[in-house]
Amino acid sequence: xxxxxxxxxxxxxxxxxxxxxxxxxxxxxxxxxxxxxxxxxxxxxxxxxxxxxxxxxxxxxxxxxxxxxxxxxxxxxxxxxxxxxxxxxxxxxxxxxxxxxxxxxxxxxxxxxxxxxxxxxxxxxxxxxxxxxxxxxxxxxxxxxxxxxxxxxxxxxxxxxxxxxxxxxxxxxxxxxxxxxxxxxxxxxxxxxxxxxxxxxxxxxxxxxxxxxxxxxxxxxxxxxxxxxxxxxxxxxxxxxxxxxxxxxxxxxxxxxxxxxxxxxxxxxxxxxxxxxxxxxxxxxxxxxxxxxxxxxxxxxxxxxxxxxxxxxxxxxxxxxxxxxxxxxxxxxxxxxxxxxxxxxxxxxxxxxxxxxxxxxxxxxxxxxxxxxxxxxxxxxxxxxxxxxxxxxxxxxxxxxxxxxxxxxxxxxxxxxxxxxxxxxxxxxxxxxxxx
Numbered sequence: 001x002x003x004x005x006x007x008x009x010x011x012x013x014x015x016x017x018x019x020x021x022x023x024x025x026x027x028x029x030x031x032x033x034x035x036x037x038x039x040x041x042x043x044x045x046x047x048x049x050x051x052x053x054x055x056x057x058x059x060x061x062x063x064x065x066x067x068x069x070x071x072x073x074x075x076x077x078x079x080x081x082x083x084x085x086x087x088x089x090x091x092x093x094x095x096x097x098x099x100x101x102x103x104x105x106x107x108x109x110x111x112x113x114x115x116x117x118x119x120x121x122x123x124x125x126x127x128x129x130x131x132x133x134x135x136x137x138x139x140x141x142x143x144x145x146x147x148x149x150x151x152x153x154x155x156x157x158x159x160x161x162x163x164x165x166x167x168x169x170x171x172x173x174x175x176x177x178x179x180x181x182x183x184x185x186x187x188x189x190x191x192x193x194x195x196x197x198x199x200x201x202x203x204x205x206x207x208x209x210x211x212x213x214x215x216x217x218x219x220x221x222x223x224x225x226x227x228x229x230x231x232x233x234x235x236x237x238x239x240x241x242x243x244x245x246x247x248x249x250x251x252x253x254x255x256x257x258x259x260x261x262x263x264x265x266x267x268x269x270x271x272x273x274x275x276x277x278x279x280x281x282x283x284x285x286x287x288x289x290x291x292x293x294x295x296x297x298x299x300x301x302x303x304x305x306x307x308x309x310x311x312x313x314x315x316x317x318x319x320x321x322x323x324x325x326x327x328x329x330x331x332x333x334x335x336x337x338x339x340x341x342x343x344x345x346x347x348x349x350x351x352x353x354x355x356x357x358x359x360x361x362x363x364x365x366x367x368x369x370x371x372x373x374x375x376x377x378x379x380x381x382x383x384x385x386x387x388x389x390x391x392x393x394x395x396x397x398x399x400x401x402x403x404x405x406x407x408x409x410x411x412x413x414x415x416x417x418x419x420x421x422x423x424x425x426x427x428x429x430x431x432x433x434x435x436x
Contacts, residue, residue, distance in 0.1 A: 001042055002075050008037025015046060016113060020151040022184045022220035026050055041079045044070035046113065048086040053120045056257050057294035064090050078108055085117065092296060094125050094337045102134060109138035112148045119155045124297070125337070126376035126385075132159030150179035154186030161192045162382060169193050177213075184224060187214040191227040195383045198416040200231035207231075215248070225249050226262040230269070230383065236420030238275045241266065245280065255287045257300055264288075264303040265387055267310055268353075272394045273424075281310030292316050295323035298338060298346025299379040305350045309357030317354055324350060345371050345378045349388065356391060361399035368392045397428060405429055 001009060015029035027050050033043040048066035051059035067087055075083065081104040088097035101118035104111060115138055122130040135156040142152050157173035160166075170193045176186035187207070194203030207214070207228050215221040225248040232240040250263040263284045267277050285307040292304055301320050308316040324347045327339055338346075352367035368388060375385045389412065396405040409429035413422045 001040065002079055003037060003039030003041055003073055004043075005037040005040070008033045008040050008043065011036060012040065012043050012046065015043075017148070019046075019050070020112065020116065020148050021180065021182045021218075023182055023218050039073050041070050041073050041075045042082065042113075044073075045079070045082040045086055048090075049113070049117050052086065052089045053117065053124075054256070054258055055124065055297040055300055057291050057296050060090060060296075078104060078111070082114065082117075085114075089121075092336075092338050094121050097121055098125065098127075098130065102130075105134060105138055109141035110146060112151060115155065116151065119159075122159075123381070124299075124379045126379045128159070128162040128376065130159075132156065132163045132165075135159055144179065150176045150183050150186065153179070154183045154189055157186060157189035158192065161189055161196060164196075166193045166197055181210060181213040182218070184214040184218045184220040188220065188224055188227065191224065192381060192383055195227065195230065198234075198419065200234040200419060203231045204228060222249055222254065222256075222259045222262055226266060227383070229266050233269055233273070234416075234419050234421050236424065238270060238273060241270060242275070242277070245270075250280075250284065253283055253287065255290075257291070260284060260287055260307070261300065261303045261384075264306040264310075265384065268306045268387060269390065271310060272390050277310070281307055285311035285313055285316065289313075289316055292319045293323040295327045295342075296338060297379070298324070298342045298350070301342070301346055302349050302353060302378070305353045309353055312357075317357075320350060321347075321354070341378050345374055349375065349378065352391070352395075356395050359398075361395040362401070364395040365392060365399055365401060365404070368395070393425065 004012070011029050011033035015026040015033060018024045018026040018029060027047065030043050030047045030050065033040060034047070037043060044066045048063040051063040051066070063086065067083065067090065070083060081100055085097040085100040085104070088100065098118055098121040101114045101121065104114040105118060108114065115135060118134050119131060122134060135152055136159070139152060139156060142149050153172045153176035157169045157176060160169035160172060170190055173186045173190035173193065176183050177190070190206055191203055194200065194206060207224065214224050225244055229241040229244040229249060232244070245263070245266055249266060254260065267280055267284065270277050288304040288307045292308070295301070301324055305317060305320050308320065324342050328343045328347065330339070348367045348371050352364045355364040355367060368391065372388055372392060375388050393405065393408045393412065396408060406429045409425045413426055416422055
């Protein structure tokens with residue numbers, strides 16, 4: 001830990017604990033570490049990560065400032081690996097940053113920060129296998145005697161869930177929560193298990209066991225509340241989903257990008273069910289508007305478009321598309337990852353959302369069908385990307401594509417039977433099947 005002091009290290013350890021659990025204010029804690037030890041390389045790195053791993057375009061200058069402050073400081077090989085990974089992230093080179101951290105973790109399997117930063121990069125890239133394997137490689141070097149072991153189990157649980165090993169994912173996630181009840185990522189991993197198993201009632205029961213543990217003083221609480229709302233939607237309880245939107249999901253009208261994604265996605269799901277969401281899209285669109293043209297992450301672009309479509313804001317819709325075109329046209333851009341993702345998946349998906357909002361349902365279908373099995377490339381989880389399938393089904397139905405709609409509904413109900421949503425979809429498709 002080059003450049004540290006005893007006091008600086010104490011604050012740094014608090015910050016890393018807070019990050020592992022997604023609680024409190026790790027930025028304030030790492031700032032305290034830097035006040036005590038301004039030449040502490042890893043404190044500069046941690047602050048940079050905290051401003052990079054949320055896809056916030058306005059946070060990039062802070063991260064670059066952290067790296068500039070650390071540039072001329074002495075550093076070990078391990079610390080230089082972290083600095084290089086953070087530098088690559090500032091350039092939008094997510095894949096290369098993940099590879100650098102992979103090598104750091106191979107050499108130092110108990111470096112929790114390298115594992116957690118790499119895990120988040122894998123999530124933003126939609127790399128399910130690395131979400132699992134990056135952590136699995138390191139687990140044999142760990143035991144409960146090492147601080148932060150719960151976080152390894154929670155991350156492993158999420159990777160197992162995203163690769164379809166639901167039984168083992170639930171086991172690892174529950175064990176993580178037993179070790180550290182405030183590990184909100186582990187709570188979230190088990191919620192995903194119930195989502196993918198089509199067990200919304202069990203999911204609600206799980207999240208109700210100790211709401212304070214994952215919601216109180218947690219900067220990941222909104223996403224976990226979003227999971228509760230999705231469980232309610234699967235059960236047909238749209239009023240409960242709206243109540244959660246108006247309360248913990250978007251009651252505070254957050255401008256945090258990841259929370260805007262959740263708000264947009266929840267309203268879009270409700271809209272697909274035919275629920276009148278009133279003026280709610282308007283307030284979400286207000287908060288998207290300042291960053292509509294950021295063009296730094298295609299997954300965000302799609303969700304910004306949902307808000308702008310829902311609010312009927314043509315100017316902002318055009319700003320998103322123009323920002324994407326600028327990314328795709330810039331062959332010299334250092335953000336090659338987002339260029340590829342935008343070109344292959346993000347731009348068609350964003351245009352499909354706009355086409356749906358403008359009533360061009362057949363066009364929406366034509367745009368979504370070729371990419372529906374590649375949407376993992378734009379990041380997020382299986383649960384989040386399910387929105388593309390739901391949109392495709394409804395666009396197909398509204399376009400009068402009866403045979404396709406029937407096929408898509410049958411496909412979905414086979415995976416998610418025995419819920420009110422499945423019954424609703426079957427009811428909608430039944431007359432179409434007869435007509436076909």
